[in-house]
Amino acid sequence: MRLQGKVAMITGGGSGIGMAIARLFAREGAAVAIMELVPERAQAVCEEIEKDGGRAAWFAGDVTSSSDIDRVVTGILDTFGKIDILINNAGIMAPASGPKASVFECSEEDWKQMIDVNLNSVFLVSRRVFPEMAKNGRGKVVNMSSMYGIVSNYNRAGYTATKGAIISLTRSLALDGIKKNIYVNAIAPGYVNSPRIQERLKDPKWYEELIERNTPIGRVCEPEEIARVALFLAGDESDYIIGQTIVVDGGWTLR
Numbered sequence: 001m002r003l004q005g006k007v008a009m010i011t012g013g014g015s016g017i018g019m020a021i022a023r024l025f026a027r028e029g030a031a032v033a034i035m036e037l038v039p040e041r042a043q044a045v046c047e048e049i050e051k052d053g054g055r056a057a058w059f060a061g062d063v064t065s066s067s068d069i070d071r072v073v074t075g076i077l078d079t080f081g082k083i084d085i086l087i088n089n090a091g092i093m094a095p096a097s098g099p100k101a102s103v104f105e106c107s108e109e110d111w112k113q114m115i116d117v118n119l120n121s122v123f124l125v126s127r128r129v130f131p132e133m134a135k136n137g138r139g140k141v142v143n144m145s146s147m148y149g150i151v152s153n154y155n156r157a158g159y160t161a162t163k164g165a166i167i168s169l170t171r172s173l174a175l176d177g178i179k180k181n182i183y184v185n186a187i188a189p190g191y192v193n194s195p196r197i198q199e200r201l202k203d204p205k206w207y208e209e210l211i212e213r214n215t216p217i218g219r220v221c222e223p224e225e226i227a228r229v230a231l232f233l234a235g236d237e238s239d240y241i242i243g244q245t246i247v248v249d250g251g252w253t254l255r
């Protein structure tokens with residue numbers, strides 16, 4: 001098992017990519033701590049992990065709130081004693097008011113929500129967790145960007161800006177962290193078969209026009225395929241890699 005004895009904190013681990021990471025890390029021997037805005041989701045994932053003989057705990061909390069982050073990190077330390085791995089995964093594709101996010105339509109409030117949930121959270125959670133990793137003498141951090149941090153898309157100003165910023169922030173955090181043996185990298189997924197796009201995936205026209213035509217590999221990515229890259233970046237095998245963003249997009253950004 002590649003993460004035996006490790007403790008992994010995963011934000012947004014109650015669904016999609018975060019859930020796949022939680023399940024895989026638990027199978028690889030890690031104790032998994034999920035921070036979730038929708039606690040029932042995290043609870044269900046943890047119960048399933050425990051049923052399979054793994055160790056998991058869930059914590060309700062909003063990654064945009066410093067006080068929630070502090071409460072959750074304190075809870076994880078009380079439960080498992082340390083944090084070896086941090087997966088900054090929680091994120092939203094569009095603001096709560098809907099997907100109208102071009103510069104013509106996006107309100108100031110919506111813009112700020114995107115920045116808060118997708119970008120500020122990565123900084124705030126890292127700021128709280130890095131000192132704990134430094135006390136342990138080592139840590140591994142994986143931030144969730146997107147291929148839309150590299151190429152753009154219509155009506156997605158907030159999403160593309162935040163996911164691009166995560167790529168830059170990952171470089172800065174890597175330089176800050178490595179002085180304390182904290183290794184920071186990011187993943188930039190293409191379209192992943194998670195609940196947020198599952199409804200659209202059922203539409204064969206959408207699948208053919210958007211996914212098949214634009215993805216050289218010709219299919220959508222499964223959450224487990226992102227989880228396996230997160231496992232590599234969270235484990236010891238990636239120890240000479242810092243500040244990088246691994247693009248896992250089936251070739252979308254090659255053209």
Ligand SMILES: NC(=O)c1ccc[n+]([C@@H]2O[C@H](COP(=O)([O-])OP(=O)(O)OC[C@H]3O[C@@H](n4cnc5c(N)ncnc54)[C@H](O)[C@@H]3O)[C@@H](O)[C@H]2O)c1
Pocket residue numbers: 011012013014015016017018035036037038041061062063064089090091092093117144145146147188189190191192193194195196197
């Ligand atoms: N699915 C894709 O196609 C895709 C592609 C590229 C990047 N990503 C990124 O991967 C990450 C996970 O995406 P997913 O598709 O699994 O999404 P998802 O919506 O299935 O899961 C995200 C989870 O994060 C939680 N969350 C949202 N806001 C939160 C907050 N403020 N505090 C705590 N938890 C919060 C949600 O409750 C949810 O359970 C996101 O950062 C997303 O931008 C997804």
